Amino acid sequence: MRVRVEAEVRPTEDIEKVKKALSNLFNLENYRVAEVGTYKVIIGESSSIVSLLKIREIIVRERIADTVRRILSRGTVDKYLSFKINKQAAYVGKLSLVEEDRESSMGPINVFIEANDVKRLIDWLAPNTPEKVASEVPKDL
Numbered sequence: 001m002r003v004r005v006e007a008e009v010r011p012t013e014d015i016e017k018v019k020k021a022l023s024n025l026f027n028l029e030n031y032r033v034a035e036v037g038t039y040k041v042i043i044g045e046s047s048s049i050v051s052l053l054k055i056r057e058i059i060v061r062e063r064i065a066d067t068v069r070r071i072l073s074r075g076t077v078d079k080y081l082s083f084k085i086n087k088q089a090a091y092v093g094k095l096s097l098v099e100e101d102r103e104s105s106m107g108p109i110n111v112f113i114e115a116n117d118v119k120r121l122i123d124w125l126a127p128n129t130p131e132k133v134a135s136e137v138p139k140d141l
Contacts, residue, residue: 015040025095
């Protein structure tokens, strides 16, 4: 499994605040800053499903699994999953998925996940039954 998260740092933004937005939702193994033309992009990566535990906890606590599942299913192709998160919401520890970049005024957080079984990943990440909520972290995704 591989997780990659990217967030553009706009000229009016503080790079540390953008990093905080990412760390509020993800436990990533490493971060780097890339220069892309006239702006910077923070890229975080992980090879562990543990990096998604914070998002899962928010989904369960806020009871938004059905909505999240619907949006995540649209972003699935073969063994790849991609979705966007509102950066400002992430900064305050909230999960707000967006479908288009313009829905996040400071640009979204782009999430790219490669997994052997994307359907099982979505079942674990956005559990919609008590049995799925209680399930353990899958080790073979």
